Amino acid sequence: MSIDLTENSITKAVQCTFDGCHDARTRELFLTLVRHLHDFTREVRLTGEEWFTAMDFLERVGKITTETRQEYVLISDILGVSVLVDLINDQSRPCTTDSTLLGPFYVEGRPTAPNGADISGDVPGMPLFFTGRVVSPAGDPIPGARVDTWHSDGDGHYDVQQAERLHGRLAMRALLTTDEEGRFWYRSIAPRYYPVPTDGPGGEIIRATGRSPMRPEHIHFWFHAEGYDPLITMLFRSDDPYLACDPVFAVRRSLIVDFVQHDPGAAPDGTVVDEPFQTVDWTFTLSPAR
Incomplete structure (x- = not known):
């Protein structure tokens, strides 16, 4: 009635x-x-x-x-719904890498790159050398795993936010594949913390509630491997000043890592770098498919 x-x-x-x-x-x-x-x-x-x-x-x-x-993704993120959905559906096991948000800057048409490639897209910045390994819960290497990775530049901007300056080129992102030992590695530039966009309705929520818009420095990853659950995750810089107040609630203690600073000299890939650079080395553990 x-x-x-x-x-x-x-x-x-x-x-x-x-x-x-x-x-x-x-x-x-x-x-x-x-x-x-x-x-x-x-x-x-x-x-x-x-x-x-x-x-x-x-x-x-x-x-x-x-x-x-x-912007709808941003609203979902800053209200904590995105992370809540991830936590509800997280089927990872205690010995596997924690998942977290995909974020709004993933691009499907990203370039494919071989291990060791420079994926910076010629964007200037402090050199960063990333070395990673993908393994099973037993520690066995997972060869042939597809590794999506993307991050901001040294000013906290992603390539899709700089389409005019980069003339539509994609940069600081690539799809790599692990070798027989489950390894992948690449060169890029060091990312930076940045504010979530505040020039739209999402920013109105940030300002009205007196929250910080600053996301801590991080690198995104999305792993796919046959026989394993996909993994979407990030790694956060351990000394970042915004770890405790991420506006999208994505930081997890297990994903905080050291971005090691080096003086000019030999890099992990054997090249000689004539300026200061950073390195990150991390092992990711995938959950077997259920």
Whole structure:
């Protein structure tokens, strides 16, 4: 009955409209969503003005979103929903590498690179040499694993944020493959901490709540290997000043690593570098497919 509804009876009336849903999971999701949304509205005694403000906010999120500017992802991140979904669905085992957010800057059309390649795309910055290994929980190497990696430049900007300056080129990202010993390695430039975009609706939340927009320095990875669950993760610089206040809640203690500073000299790949450089060495452990 949807006539003469009251503040409390409208919830049941709306839920009944999903009785004809053929998919049980879809019905469950909408019934629960309606219940929580209505309970929230009643609890905070939402005003009409506040509701129209919320509708305007969502409209502006949609208008600012593009292929390279994922404002809805940002909203999900800064409200902690993205990490919560990851934590709920994390099926990794105690001896495997923790997962965390994919982030909004992953690009499917990234270039493929051989091990040892310079993936900086000629973007200037302090040289960074990364060496990694991909293994099973027993410590056995996983050869042929596909390794996506991407990161910002030394000013905290990703390539997709600099399309005009880079003339559309992709940089500081690549798809590599582990060798027979499960190893992969590359040269790039050191990334930097950076603020999440604050010039849109997401920034309004940051400012209204007095939160820091600064993400700690990190490098992204996405691993795929036959017989193993995919792994999306990041590594965070151990001495970064923003580790404890990541606005997207992605930092995990097990993913904090040392970015080792070196004076000019011999690099891990055998080349001689005539300026200071950094190195990172890390082993990633994948979970066998369930």
